[in-house]
Amino acid sequence: MLNKQITVPLEVTTLALNNLTARFNLAGELIIEDIKGQVLETAECLAQLNKQGNLKSVLSLVWVPSQLVVLTEVFVPGKRKSDWVTALPYALEESLSEPVENLHFVPLKRHKEGMVSVAIVAHQWMQKWMDTLQSLGLNHVQLVSDCFRVPVPKNVIQLLAETESTEEHEDSKVVWNVITESTMLHIRSGSYSGFSVSESCLEPFINAIQQTGKKVSLNHLAEKHLLNSHLDFEKSISQLTLRTAAYQAQSKHLKYWQDWRWVGLFIGLILIISLVATWQKTQTLIEQTQQYQTETERLFKEMFPDVKRVVNIKMQAQTRLSNQGRGGGNTSSLIKLLQAIEPLFKAEPNIEINRIQWKADAKNEVLEVRVSAQQTSQLQTIVSMSQQQKRAAKIELELKNVTPNLVEGVFHVTAK
Template identity: 25%
Template sequence: MLIVLLSKPDQPLHWWRLERDGQIQEQGCDPLSVLQGRFPGARIRAFMADGVNLLRATLPGQRAAALKAALPYALEEQLSQDLDELHIVMGPRRNDGRISAAVVEQRLLEGWLAQFSAVGLRLEAVLPVVAVPADAVPAAGLRVQRSPWPQDSRWLVTDSAAEAVLLESGMLPIWLRKRVQELEEGQRAVELAGEQAAELESSLPAGVAVSRSDQVVSLPRLLGATEFNLLCGPFAVSMAPPPWRALRPALLAVAATLVLAVGWLAAERMALEQQRDALQARIERSFSDALPGERMLDPAMQFRQRLSLAAAADGQASVGQLLYALYAAVGQQQGAEVRQLRGGSGELEVELKIATFADLEQLRATLAATQGISESLLGADSDSGAVTARLRITRSGS
């Protein structure tokens, strides 16, 4: 649970992060934008430092709906503003039979809600800083102590017959004299809690029973207050989780599917790129073997140009016929490989790699048996268990 103190608009906010048992885990003072980045989606409960008053009204016992409807009119004499400008929240019925209530200006509450909404944070509850726990209220009279809220120099006064208030030091003596006179004879007692409260004893009227105590209301106890949530009525917010949370399993499944699909596509692309590179290497090797010394630009077009030039030089037969006869014979001879190929207007010079001399003679016989083709052996050598031979293939009669 994240607790923030709403003090002044557009100023850094004091915040506390509580454990499940209510102990303070960490605290700080940061702007709203920093809190949004540090605690995204956190449950936030806010305490409003100024602008909220706690009052009591006398209402006969009725149903809750009737009490809420009658409460604003019962408080009207205690308020200085138009009821249409105020947001009134009904609290519990106190021991004296009266109904407690929190009163805040609507524009003030709307301003804070707009600030949190602008940075993407959602308030779960807004409470007044004077909403003290019930067990912190004295059984009789008044209890005065320094405000435990940070950077707050006011005095916190809890009253057995009224709601708690925060008062400035200059107003406190006057307020205490007036309030003590309103108490019944047996209730005129003031408890000064904490060492700093001892200085107030001289400002109290005569005849008031004064006692001292070290048991002040601590800040962690105030942070655990839950009465008077101002986010009700027209300001009510849903405590249900955001709608997208119900779709979390489906979103996770979609995300996992997308990750797998992207991984599969990446693997397919890598395999295709490897095949492309291997094919490109084979094309370059074949081109350099067929046309050594020539720069490869467009292999298919360059081969067509060479063949068309050879065909134009001699109308009887083209070099393409010689190539066809060569590769037909090589294809029939297992283990034969064309290592280098050089072409002219009517002849081809071929460097072959073949398994044995017998295989070489069989390939030559196949070429010689081809109509219109003659071949001649330019040289042969045996190296590492294979035979390298150079042949010249020409058209018959050339």
């Protein structure tokens, strides 16, 4: 265990940009230290880093106790990653004291010969650390075992570069880098292996290795070589993170999206449906307008067959009717009758108007509208609507020809 440390107010020490170390102790408490090992006030430190705008670069990594993380190797068959990752927990099941369901497995590296370097930690610890990070606004940081604060032994790096294998020859010397921090030894035995123990507990580990025929050489380094929590530009440490699968670090925007994605998708679906409905309604109105325009032009040409070009139907119709009126006919009655029956025919689009004839003399003024439809009831509807709506025109129906598929008739329209 580390010696008890005294929290130092932030104003007492200088907040060095590259020299802060954040770590969890064995009790699950987050500790932030400066380069001298002095413990800073957590809330004040985070507030100051946020104010400076460099929180994410200064505190990119948070170290967790290696005593709570098992780093080991195991052979896992399978070529596809999804296959061997799924099989990984069960390849270690017999050597673990807890059920695999209670443990979080992180494959750090799979070597060519099928050996997998893996980190194992209890879900309860991962959840406790995650809850603390989220409460402090540190959801961006990576969680890494603190034995990886020690540099990789040089001979291991060279061996990996030459053979891409983690196996050593029986007569080879194994070099462990060791850094003492208070009463704790942080030991790095390989690129993906290491542990932290008290000095009195180191001997059993050395004996276990030597029983395999290998000699252990301890390379003691100064405490200044321990890595801090600064942003890992080379990604060599970030790839050792314990935050995988459900614990993966997420940006704030991604987290918001995951929290609200179903609401967003639902709103998006409603907007799409609304836009489609509006488009369909608009298209229907455009088609109806075109139909009305075409029908109006057809009727206009029937009434005035000598017109060669239709430019403005309303103005041309008024001009023609005025000229006819000066010739002895009363066109004002015609216009009123046309205005009275127009809505009725719009309400019953299945009726086809074949011909319109205006008959006016000194005694009577009658508008005859020759029509056709598929059923007699459709023609009767016009008469019924005229009576119900009490329009200024009186409409009488005269049937001319009735067949199973076609009904022809004439509407006699007079003023009431």
